[in-house]
Amino acid sequence: MTKPAFEKTPGWLDWYVNPSKPRFKLPAGAVDAHCHVFGPGAEFPFAHTRKYTPCDASRRELYALRDHLGFSRNVVVQATCHGADNRAMLDALVHSGGKARGVATVTREIGDAELQAMHEKGVRGVRFNFVKRLVDFTPRDELMEIAERIHRLGWHIVIYFEAPDLPELWDFFAGLPTIVVVDHMGRPDVSKPVDGDEFALFLRFMRDHPNVWCKVTCPERLSVTGPAALDGERTAYRDVVPFARRVVETFPDRVLWGTDWPHPNLKDHMPDDGLLVDFIPHIAVTAELQRKLLVDNPLRLYWPEE
Ligand code: 0GY
Numbered sequence: 277m278t279k280p281a282f283e284k285t286p287g288w289l290d291w292y293v294n295p296s297k298p299r300f301k302l303p304a305g306a307v308d309a310h311c312h313v314f315g316p317g318a319e320f321p322f323a324h325t326r327k328y329t330p331c332d333a334s335r336r337e338l339y340a341l342r343d344h345l346g347f348s349r350n351v352v353v354q355a356t357c358h359g360a361d362n363r364a365m366l367d368a369l370v371h372s373g374g375k376a377r378g379v380a381t382v383t384r385e386i387g388d389a390e391l392q393a394m395h396e397k398g399v400r401g402v403r404f405n406f407v408k409r410l411v412d413f414t415p416r417d418e419l420m421e422i423a424e425r426i427h428r429l430g431w432h433i434v435i436y437f438e439a440p441d442l443p444e445l446w447d448f449f450a451g452l453p454t455i456v457v458v459d460h461m462g463r464p465d466v467s468k469p470v471d472g473d474e475f476a477l478f479l480r481f482m483r484d485h486p487n488v489w490c491k492v493t494c495p496e497r498l499s500v501t502g503p504a505a506l507d508g509e510r511t512a513y514r515d516v517v518p519f520a521r522r523v524v525e526t527f528p529d530r531v532l533w534g535t536d537w538p539h540p541n542l543k544d545h546m547p548d549d550g551l552l553v554d555f556i557p558h559i560a561v562t563a564e565l566q567r568k569l570l571v572d573n574p575l576r577l578y579w580p581e582e
Contacts, residue, residue, distance in 0.1 A: 278318075280315075280316070280317055280318070280331065280332050281315075281316070281317035281318035281321070282315075282317040282321075282322055282329050283329060284329055284330065284331055285328045285329050285330070287543060288328070288329070288330060288331060289539075289542050289543070289545070289546045290331045290538075290546070291331070291333055291337075291537060291538035291539060291546060292546045292547060292548050292549060295341070295344065295345070295548050295549040295550040295551075296548050296550030296551060297344070297550055298345060298346065298550045298551075298553035298554050299510055299554050300553055300554050300556055300557050301346065302345070302346040302347060302553065302556075302570060303563070303566055303567050303570055303571050304348070304571070305348045305349075305570075305571045305575070306346065306347050306348055306349075306570040306571055307347065307348065307349045307350070307351065307532075307534075307570060307571065307574035307575070307578070308342060308345070308347045308349070308350045308351070308533075308534050308535050308537075309350075309351040309491065309532040309533060309534040309574045309578070310351060310353055310459070310491050310493050310532070310533075310534025310535070310536055311338060311350055311351070311352060311353065311534055311535050311536060311537045311538075312333070312352065312353055312354075312355040312365075312536075312537070312538060312540065313333055313334060313335050313338055313352060313355070313364050313365060313367075313368045313538075314330040314331065314332055314333040314334075314355060314357060314358075314364070314538060314540075315330075315332045315333070315334065315364060316332040316334050317332055319364075320358065320361075320363050320364035320367070322357045322358060323357065323358055323359030323360075323361055324359075325359045325411075325412065326356065326357040326358075326359065327356065327357075327409060327410050327411070328356075328357060328540065328541060329357065330355075330357050330538070330540055331538070333537070333538035335352075335364075335367065335368035335371055335372070337538075338350065338352070338368065338537060338538075339372065339375075341535070341537055341549060342375075344550075345535070345549060345550065345553050346553075348375065349372075349375045349376060349377075349574075349578075349579075350368075350372070350375065350376040350377075351376070351377050351378065351379065351532075351534065351574065351578055352365050352368045352369060352376050352377075352378045352379070353365075353378070353379040353403060353434065354378070354379060354380050354381040354403055355540060356381075356405060356410045356411055356540075357540070358381075359381065360380075360381045360382055360383050360386075362378075362380045362381065362382075362394065362399075365378050365379075365380065366378065366380075366394065366397050366399070369397045369398040369399070370397055370398075372398075374398075376398060377398045377399070377400050377578040377579070378394075378397070378398050378399040378400070378401075379399065379400070379401040379402065379403050379434050380394055380399045380401070380402050380403070381402065381403055381405075382402055382422060382426075383414075383418070383422075384418045384421050384422060388425075391425065391426070391429060392429075395429055395431075399431070400430075400431050400432065400577070400578050401426070401431045401432045401433060401434055401457070402422060402423075402426050402431065402433055402434070403433075403434040403435075403436065403459075404419050404433055404434070404435050404436070405435075405436045406435065406436060406437040406438075406441060406445060407436055407437065407438060410436075416448055419448075420448075420451070420452075423452050423453055423454060424453060426454065427453045427454045431454065432454045432455035432456065432457060432489075432577065433452055433454050433455070433456050433457070434456075434457045434458075434459060435449060435456055435457070435458055435459065436458075436459040436460070437458075437462060437463070438462070438463040439462050439463050439464050439465060439474050439475075439477075439478065440474075442462060442477060442478060442481060443477070446481065449481070449485075449488075450484075450485060452487075454487070455487050455488075455489060455577065456485070456487055456488045456489070457488075457489040457490070457491060457532065457577075458482075458488060458489070458490045458491065459491050459493070459494075460491060460493050460494040460497060460498065460536075461478065461490055461491070461492060461493075461494075461498070461519060461520065461523060462478045462481075462490075463497075463498065464478065464498065464519055466498050466499065466500060466515045466516050466519055467500050467515070470518040470519055470522055475519060475522075479522070479523070479526060482523070482526070482527055482530070483526075486530075488530070489527075489530040489531065489532065489573075489577070490523050490527065490530060490531055490532070491531070491532045491533065491534060492520040492523050492524055492531050492532070492533055492559055492569070493532075493533060493534050493535075493536055494536050495512070495513035495516035495517075495520065495552070495555055496512075496513060496536075496539065496542065496545070496547040496552065497536070497539075497542065498513075498516050498519070499512075499513040499514075499515055499516050500515055501513070501514055501515045502544070502545065503545055503547060503548075503551065510551055510554040511554070511555075511558060512547075512551050512552075512554075512555060513555060516555075517555075517558045517559055520559035521558070521559045521560075521561070524559050524560050524565055524569060525565070528564075528565055528568050528569075529568060529572075529573060530573065531568070531569050531573060532569070532573055532574055532577070533556060533560075533569050533570055535549050535552055535553075537549060556569070556570070
């Protein structure tokens with residue numbers, strides 16, 4: 277093993293080696309629609325604006341996981357540790373044999389030719405991040421300017437925020453001109469009731485805005501009860517199930533699913549990705565819902581030409 281080029285943040289948990297084989301058989305053509313690559317740092321250095329320094333997690337390792345779990349394709353989302361330097365993500369797309377699309381982070385300085393070059397490599401969206409522990413503030417007028425420009429390319433916007441911030445961000449989100457995809461269900465507090473005010477607001481946000489989609493991802497990040505699979509049925513992260521299931525059943529044509537590999541910033545445990553896949557049939561309980569979540573919806577958004 278060569279020594280990584282960057283020293284990890286203390287306490288950083290590396291991704292799970294040798295994940296189990298899921299019991300749930302993914303439908304043919306399933307897409308892992310939220311995952312990242314980290315570096316490797318020696319080849320693609322991490323940004324100085326980063327708020328954490330991860331372990332290396334290369335495209336080779338990502339694509340080996342894809343094959344092991346039974347996915348056909350990936351959507352690689354730019355991670356904040358790379359800032360607006362999209363080279364690692366683009367390198368992953370270029371070496372995917374057409375099996376990966378990407379979501380970039382850009383600033384207003386980016387030129388049209390660079391945006392076009394990204395499109396040709398497979399980028400179909402940009403990510404706007406509002407999680408304060410991950411990024412510095414970007415002015416709203418800059419984000420709106422970027423939104424208008426990428427709209428012209430037919431791209432969409434991925435937004436990452438935490439549930440308490442939704443009221444303040446609502447009007448800005450409502451003004452975005454593209455399809456808007458919310459990461460991790462807007463990070464609800466799953467110790468609150470699924471029928472409570474906080475999650476009701478998120479569901480209303482989706483109901484009021486037909487251009488808003490949702491990733492029903494990251495049970496390992498949202499769960500309070502944790503990964504314990506008590507009954508031998510591999511049903512981990514049970515407290516997240518009612519939230520994700522509600523979104524899938526209410527908006528079946530606007531949901532996506534992804535592993536979130538290599539799982540940045542987890543402090544307590546690192547999920548077995550095979551167990552994460554076995555979470556899917558608990559939130560999408562029919563073959564039709566599973567096909568929409570894993571195949572039809574991501575293809576419509578990322579491979580519309582097929
Ligand atoms: C996620 C969640 C997180 C981190 C990032 O780009 C990132 O650094 O997205 C997080 O720490 O909640 O989607 O991977």
